[in-house]
Amino acid sequence: MPPADPASGGSTRSIPRWLLVAAAxxxxxxxxxxxxxxxxxxxxxxxxxxxxxxxGEMQSRSTGLPVLYDFSAEWCGPCQKMQREVFAxxxxxxxxxxxxxPVRLVDRQxxxxxxxxxxxxxxxxxxVDAFPTLVVAxxxxxxxxxxxxxxxxxxxMQQLTAAGVKARLQRGPVR
Amino acid sequence: MNLTLxxxxxxxxxxxxxxxxxxxxxxxxxPTLMALVPGMGLAALxxxxxxxxxxxVGMIGQDVSSGVLQLVLAxxxxxxxxxxxxxxxxxxxxxxVSLAQxxxxxxxxxxxxxxxxxxxxxxxxxxxxxxxxxVVAVMALLSSLMGGLGxxxxxxxxxxxxxxxxxxxxxxxxxxxxxxxxxxxxxLSPHVELAQIVAxxxxxxxxxxxxxxxxxxxxxxxxVMNRKELSYASx
Numbered sequence: 001m002p003p004a005d006p007a008s009g010g011s012t013r014s015i016p017r018w019l020l021v022a023a024a025x026x027x028x029x030x031x032x033x034x035x036x037x038x039x040x041x042x043x044x045x046x047x048x049x050x051x052x053x054x055x056g057e058m059q060s061r062s063t064g065l066p067v068l069y070d071f072s073a074e075w076c077g078p079c080q081k082m083q084r085e086v087f088a089x090x091x092x093x094x095x096x097x098x099x100x101x102p103v104r105l106v107d108r109q110x111x112x113x114x115x116x117x118x119x120x121x122x123x124x125x126x127x128v129d130a131f132p133t134l135v136v137a138x139x140x141x142x143x144x145x146x147x148x149x150x151x152x153x154x155x156x157m158q159q160l161t162a163a164g165v166k167a168r169l170q171r172g173p174v175r
Numbered sequence: 176m177n178l179t180l181x182x183x184x185x186x187x188x189x190x191x192x193x194x195x196x197x198x199x200x201x202x203x204x205x206p207t208l209m210a211l212v213p214g215m216g217l218a219a220l221x222x223x224x225x226x227x228x229x230x231x232v233g234m235i236g237q238d239v240s241s242g243v244l245q246l247v248l249a250x251x252x253x254x255x256x257x258x259x260x261x262x263x264x265x266x267x268x269x270x271x272v273s274l275a276q277x278x279x280x281x282x283x284x285x286x287x288x289x290x291x292x293x294x295x296x297x298x299x300x301x302x303x304x305x306x307x308x309x310v311v312a313v314m315a316l317l318s319s320l321m322g323g324l325g326x327x328x329x330x331x332x333x334x335x336x337x338x339x340x341x342x343x344x345x346x347x348x349x350x351x352x353x354x355x356x357x358x359x360x361x362x363l364s365p366h367v368e369l370a371q372i373v374a375x376x377x378x379x380x381x382x383x384x385x386x387x388x389x390x391x392x393x394x395x396x397x398x399v400m401n402r403k404e405l406s407y408a409s410x
Contacts, residue, residue: 161215
């Protein structure tokens with residue numbers, strides 16, 4: 001084996017100075033950018049093709065793809081995180097656009113005291129009482145898959161993919 | 176990187192039949208699923224964490240438990256060099272398998288349907304590299320804390336705790352608990368949104384958080400290793 005780093009003065013327990021400096025610098029940068037982005041949120045690319053509720057259901061019936069309802073709210077932090085990490089990510093958005101008919105329903109209860117009729121009706125139908133809630137509703141009206149909360153990008157994409165494949169298999173053999 | 180230490184880790188991993196079988200399954204099954212189910216796309220390949228785990232679990236703890244670490248550190252090698260070599264070796268090994276998996280997925284989809292968008296594939300493969308080296312750094316930290324395969328148990332427990340905190344925070348509308356849970360989740364599942372960077376709308380705080388987590392994990396792993404007193408008489 002090569003000899004120990006001579007710069008360490010022979011000690012095998014030396015801590016590389018560059019690592020200390022890098023860790024401190026990135027920690028400062030993390031705090032600074034976090035504060036900055038809280039005041040000036042970065043613009044997010046919209047890559048998922050959201051449909052209005054009625055049009056989405058019609059498209060679901062004609063294509064056989066399940067509807068993916070995204071129940072969210074403007075004040076909901078995890079919803080914004082999910083938007084940033086999942087819906088603004090190209091590969092995740094491609095998968096969502098390919099497997100589902102995406103429909104977004106934004107809650108306005110806190111801001112306006114009531115919701116648009118279609119949002120209220122769908123919230124009642126799927127008993128939505130927390131945000132974000134994602135519902136995968138198969139086109140044949142069978143049992144929907146409900147995902148409450150944002151479990152992180154990887155876990156969410158796994159759950160969505162499983163629900164999408166299940167709905168696809170229920171629809172018929174894959175060509 | 177100390178090549179001798181790196182080769183030692185690769186040999187350890189390839190000598191374990193369980194790890195080799197898991198790697199083989201991970202390399203072949205997701206690309207097959209990707210080719211068989213149209214519309215599934217890159218989501219079938221999922222993230223790079225499982226592949227990284229096969230290389231990273233027990234990367235330091237197993238050496239501690241088996242007594243190999245005493246022998247390694249009896250040589251003129253610094254403890255930080257040991258940690259970095261293990262981290263890089265596990266990361267590079269997982270990267271090679273990850274790239275092979277993505278390449279196989281691309282080839283199978285190209286044969287069965289039409290070739291996937293090469294730009295999306297490249298971004299996906301590059302994003303995987305960040306995931307792999309990030310999570311291997313986390314495992315380096317956990318493995319320095321726990322002997323044997325205890326790092327995997329600790330990783331699972333922390334993930335569950337983070338998930339529960341996040342859920343409780345969301346349901347009870349307690350922002351601080353939700354935030355803590357999400358930060359823990361982000362620490363355990365590090366990633367960089369390359370698509371946002373390419374689109375010109377990067378989240379600088381997310382990038383800084385990734386770099387900060389990675390360097391802090393390695394730094395703490397080195398500190399923990401430096402504090403370890405290894406008995407040469409044990410066993």
